[in-house]
Amino acid sequence: GEVWLRSEATMSGYWGDPEATASALVDGWLRTGDLGRIDPTGCLALAGRRGExxxxxxxxxxxxxxxxxxxxxxxxxxxxxxxxxxxxxxxxxxxxxxxxxxxxxxxxxxxxxxxxxxxxxxxxxxxxxxxxxxxxxxxxxxxxxxxxxxxxxxxxxx
Structure with a gap:
């Protein structure tokens, strides 16, 4: 699925672009646009970009x-x-x-x-x-x- 990130360092939004902010941030989670899965060792394996x-x-x-x-x-x-x-x-x-x-x-x-x-x-x-x-x-x-x-x-x- 799509990789979402959350931390104290996550951006608060895009300057002057509330639409982009609304699509990128959901309840404090950053939607990265990357697709990935958790591999058998528990590590995140990236598969590619959602748009590609x-x-x-x-x-x-x-x-x-x-x-x-x-x-x-x-x-x-x-x-x-x-x-x-x-x-x-x-x-x-x-x-x-x-x-x-x-x-x-x-x-x-x-x-x-x-x-x-x-x-x-x-x-x-x-x-x-x-x-x-x-x-x-x-x-x-x-x-x-x-x-x-x-x-x-x-x-x-x-």
């Missing part, structure tokens, strides 16, 4: 989990995963890959063969887009809006 999760054929998929597995392939320098609409499944994943060697980018089959034993079938990407660099925000995080334009997807609603 997509649903493929009724299954929740976290792009960060898929990207972490694909990123271990030796032919991959960097990778991000974004969802695109699918007529039957609702949404499917598209892997956007920066190859380790631009002259020898990995194929989708290469990536799937390496990931099949680590990811459930519904988490495997359906398509691959090879790029020179992933688009980044000013904070050096993957720019998901720009990423969607790389795979010719409309931007998500605001």
């Amino acid at each position: 999760m997509y649903i493929r054929g009724g299954y929740n998929v976290f792009p960060s989990e898929v990207a972490a597995v694909l990123g271990e392939h030796p032919a991959v320098h960097d990778v991000a995963v974004v969802a695109r609409p699918h007529e039957v499944l609702g949404e499917v994943g598209v892997a956007v890959v920066v190859p380790a060697d631009p002259a020898a980018p990995p194929s989708l089959d290469d990536l799937l063969a390496a990931a099949r034993d680590r990811l459930a079938h519904h988490k495997l990407p359906e398509d691959l887009v090879v790029v020179d660099d992933l688009p980044l925000t000013a904070m050096q995080k993957v720019d998901r809006r720009a990423l969607r334009s790389l795979v010719d997807l409309p931007p998500p609603p605001p």
Whole structure:
């Protein structure tokens, strides 16, 4: 589920933005937007961001989990995963890959063969887009809006 935090140091709200404050704070609890679970050792294991999760054929998929597995392939320098609409499944994943060697980018089959034993079938990407660099925000995080334009997807609603 969604991770909520509470402490004496929790913020009291967003300056001049009561709507954002109301959606982020509930009875003193901060809604982080992160999704996680308690693992068998009692530790919090984060799965991804609530807004990045997509649903493929009724299954929740976290792009960060898929990207972490694909990123271990030796032919991959960097990778991000974004969802695109699918007529039957609702949404499917598209892997956007920066190859380790631009002259020898990995194929989708290469990536799937390496990931099949680590990811459930519904988490495997359906398509691959090879790029020179992933688009980044000013904070050096993957720019998901720009990423969607790389795979010719409309931007998500605001």
